[in-house]
Amino acid sequence: MNFFRLVLLSLTLIPCTLFAQHSAIDKKVDSLLSLMTLEEKVGQLNQLSSDFAATGPITKDGDKQDRVRQGKIGSYLNVTGAARTRSLQEIAMQSRLRIPLLFAQDVIHGYRTIFPIPLAEAASWDLAAMEQTARIAAVEAAASGIHWTFAPMVDIARDPRWGRVMEGAGEDSYLASLIAAARVKGFQGKGIGNTDAVMACAKHFAAYGAAEGGRDYNSVDMSVRKLYEVYLPPFKAAKEAGVASFMNSFNDLNGVPATGSSFLQRKILKGDWGFKGIVVSDWGSVGEMVNHGYAADLKDAARIAMNAGSDMDMESRAYVAHLVELVKDKKIDTVQLNDAVKRVLYKKFELGLFEDPYRFSDEKREQAVWNNPAHLQVAREMARKSIVLLKNDKFTPGNQPLLPLHSGSKKKIALIGPLVKAIGDNNGFWSYSWPDDSTRVVSLWQGFINKLGNANSLTYAKGCEITGSDTTGFTAARKTAREADLIILSIGESAIMSGEAKSRSQLQLPGVQEQLVKEMVATGKPVIVLISAGRPLVFNWIADHVPAIVYTWWLGTQAGNAIADVLFGDYNPSGKLPITFPRSEGQIPIYYNYLSTGRPFKSDTDNTYVTAYTDLPNSPRYVFGYGLSYTSFQYSSVQLSANTLSKGQSMQARVTVTNTGNYAGEEVVQLYLQDVVGSIVRPERELKAFEKIRLNPGESREVIFTLDPTALSFFNEKLELVAEPGLFHVYIGGNSQATQKASFTLL
Ligand code: BGC
Numbered sequence: 001m002n003f004f005r006l007v008l009l010s011l012t013l014i015p016c017t018l019f020a021q022h023s024a025i026d027k028k029v030d031s032l033l034s035l036m037t038l039e040e041k042v043g044q045l046n047q048l049s050s051d052f053a054a055t056g057p058i059t060k061d062g063d064k065q066d067r068v069r070q071g072k073i074g075s076y077l078n079v080t081g082a083a084r085t086r087s088l089q090e091i092a093m094q095s096r097l098r099i100p101l102l103f104a105q106d107v108i109h110g111y112r113t114i115f116p117i118p119l120a121e122a123a124s125w126d127l128a129a130m131e132q133t134a135r136i137a138a139v140e141a142a143a144s145g146i147h148w149t150f151a152p153m154v155d156i157a158r159d160p161r162w163g164r165v166m167e168g169a170g171e172d173s174y175l176a177s178l179i180a181a182a183r184v185k186g187f188q189g190k191g192i193g194n195t196d197a198v199m200a201c202a203k204h205f206a207a208y209g210a211a212e213g214g215r216d217y218n219s220v221d222m223s224v225r226k227l228y229e230v231y232l233p234p235f236k237a238a239k240e241a242g243v244a245s246f247m248n249s250f251n252d253l254n255g256v257p258a259t260g261s262s263f264l265q266r267k268i269l270k271g272d273w274g275f276k277g278i279v280v281s282d283w284g285s286v287g288e289m290v291n292h293g294y295a296a297d298l299k300d301a302a303r304i305a306m307n308a309g310s311d312m313d314m315e316s317r318a319y320v321a322h323l324v325e326l327v328k329d330k331k332i333d334t335v336q337l338n339d340a341v342k343r344v345l346y347k348k349f350e351l352g353l354f355e356d357p358y359r360f361s362d363e364k365r366e367q368a369v370w371n372n373p374a375h376l377q378v379a380r381e382m383a384r385k386s387i388v389l390l391k392n393d394k395f396t397p398g399n400q401p402l403l404p405l406h407s408g409s410k411k412k413i414a415l416i417g418p419l420v421k422a423i424g425d426n427n428g429f430w431s432y433s434w435p436d437d438s439t440r441v442v443s444l445w446q447g448f449i450n451k452l453g454n455a456n457s458l459t460y461a462k463g464c465e466i467t468g469s470d471t472t473g474f475t476a477a478r479k480t481a482r483e484a485d486l487i488i489l490s491i492g493e494s495a496i497m498s499g500e501a502k503s504r505s506q507l508q509l510p511g512v513q514e515q516l517v518k519e520m521v522a523t524g525k526p527v528i529v530l531i532s533a534g535r536p537l538v539f540n541w542i543a544d545h546v547p548a549i550v551y552t553w554w555l556g557t558q559a560g561n562a563i564a565d566v567l568f569g570d571y572n573p574s575g576k577l578p579i580t581f582p583r584s585e586g587q588i589p590i591y592y593n594y595l596s597t598g599r600p601f602k603s604d605t606d607n608t609y610v611t612a613y614t615d616l617p618n619s620p621r622y623v624f625g626y627g628l629s630y631t632s633f634q635y636s637s638v639q640l641s642a643n644t645l646s647k648g649q650s651m652q653a654r655v656t657v658t659n660t661g662n663y664a665g666e667e668v669v670q671l672y673l674q675d676v677v678g679s680i681v682r683p684e685r686e687l688k689a690f691e692k693i694r695l696n697p698g699e700s701r702e703v704i705f706t707l708d709p710t711a712l713s714f715f716n717e718k719l720e721l722v723a724e725p726g727l728f729h730v731y732i733g734g735n736s737q738a739t740q741k742a743s744f745t746l747l
């Protein structure tokens with residue numbers, strides 16, 4: 001055993017109390033740092049991708065394994081499986097100081113078991129459920145040797161043209177903040193260092209979701225106040241939930257690339273918020289500062305990024321190429337370099353990798369957790385909760401809503417559309433495909449067979465492809481439709497149409513799918529449309545003419561079973577939109593909590609000299625928070641515990657909700673607040689609280705919300721969080737257009 005091995009072994013005795021552990025880790029980090037050469041320090045800040053699942057060009061520069069041996073790579077992304085992570089870790093153990101590698105991966109909505117895309121999960125408004133799916137993703141990934149997921153993505157997105165809306169929690173800062181915290185807790189479980197937990201990463205810091213024109217990687221220009229009010233809260237919530245890392249972003253913010261922004265990384269994140277974890281760049285974003293015209297060359301980019309507080313360089317190889325020289329030339333302060341290295345080493349110690357570098361790469365555990373049927377059950381439950389029922393009108397003959405269907409009925413059902421038998425598309429963007437996907441992922445077709453026991457009452461026609469102009473399949477689809485009693489159409493986007501670099505200027509259904517729907521409606525048969533997509537699409541004709549519409553997003557491994565559960569009423573849909581659905585791309589950006597204007601919009605029919613379009617209604621197609629159930633809910637008037645409130649005090653708002661329909665069901669009771677007069681113009685209303693309740697038919701429940709000073713506060717011109725005296729309106733209901741209202745005055 002050599003000297004360094006002895007030193008490292010002596011560094012790994014972990015005391016039990018948390019405080020003692022922290023200071024003990026700091027000591028270990030300091031002793032290790034004192035043994036490191038400048039080159040080895042820089043190596044810790046270098047993150048490279050394996051050649052799998054790259055989202056950017058891979059900068060090949062020779063044998064990566066040799067570099068690991070030389071201590072020139074601190075972290076890998078995209079290495080899959082316990083066996084591969086173990087074998088790379090073995091090479092790291094041949095390096096002089098035997099510093100283990102950190103393995104990172106985009107485990108965004110599941111790893112082996114794929115859960116609904118994050119935007120879909122957000123539609124459940126079920127924080128515990130979202131924490132649970134992140135937990136399972138962590139369990140599965142950790143067993144494969146992954147220490148670090150690049151999730152949750154917590155970017156607020158108010159522009160559905162931006163393909164990455166699928167990856168976040170939608171448009172609202174309050175809802176997204178709670179979801180951010182739930183996901184961080186899920187990924188990190190009982191704490192980093194447990195072999196079933198992975199480090200989470202709040203990304204992309206910051207304001208990436210506000211890319212101009214919804215075009216990915218584009219510029220962002222916004223007031224700092226708006227940044228604080230709308231875009232930063234989910235990041236702050238992730239930080240407060242103990243997130244281990246942050247990722248910066250590709251965009252420039254007010255002219256400064258986020259990767260080179262000291263304001264974002266040093267002042268806000270590491271300064272004001274006191275963040276102690278790792279800040280990793282986005283893929284190649286250090287080098288891209290040259291393209292931005294913000295850095296003269298790669299060396300300049302390395303200098304700017306490190307000085308700005310970007311600790312680890314993902315795939316630019318700017319740090320590994322230039323930091324040594326920059327430190328020697330005193331262009332970078334050693335204190336800053338050491339701080340970045342310490343952050344990385346700290347996490348490696350916290351993960352327990354110095355004790356046992358292979359503790360995560362466990363092939364036996366990998367096999368066991370990967371095939372855990374309980375994970376599939378959770379995936380099915382989460383998928384059901386994510387589905388949003390957009391329309392369920394009465395249909396003649398019968399004058400009854402088409403949904404739910406009855407599994408005992410002898411009706412012949414035609415399943416039509418390009419997504420009926422889809423497998424991979426169910427997983428959506430940012431997911432992994434596995435060799436047994438064809439049997440493991442449940443298509444809609446299979447879900448129906450599972451529900452009905454056989455395919456006897458089912459027929460199928462594809463009708464058309466997702467894209468393209470070929471309508472030759474319409475003839476067979478028409479024939480299949482005419483011979484059936486009911487038509488269920490499964491249409492939408494393919495999985496690669498929403499995601500990174502998947503901005504779209506037009507949000508209509510791709511290809512000839514809408515035409516196919518028209519053909520099916522023309523048969524006069526009852527039609528139910530299921531739309532799978534990673535973002536809000538525009539489908540006005542369908543919304544106007546089809547009696548039943550279900551938004552099924554991308555639901556993951558159990559998609560088909562979950563959709564069948566909802567359609568056959570084994571689960572009563574409860575999803576509520578976490579993002580506004582526009583009528584037209586011309587309304588974008590569109591969101592519910594817009595600021596009050598001097599010429600408020602009145603109604604879609606009276607729009608003269610008010611803030612409105614002359615050729616388009618102002619109202620969206622479906623508002624934020626909207627979603628139907630098979631039952632109906634009635635809201636009482638809103639009761640407040642007081643009409644006035646002293647500064648710093650809390651108050652209660654109460655409402656009684658009654659299930660007035662025939663099915664047991666869940667309702668997301670939502671509270672919105674309007675601060676009527678402010679030193680900064682305030683939104684017309686803002687979500688401040690919600691609760692998801694379950695009621696049997698005829699049952700009533702009183703829901704009590706507590707409004708505390710934070711709920712009344714906003715960032716004023718000086719960026720102070722203040723609650724200003726004056727009138728407030730409270731609205732409570734089942735979506736953002738809630739009309740039950742009460743008012744109080746803050747003294
Ligand atoms: C994305 C990140 C992702 C990274 C690594 C980038 O292109 O913006 O969100 O974590 O690639 O795959």
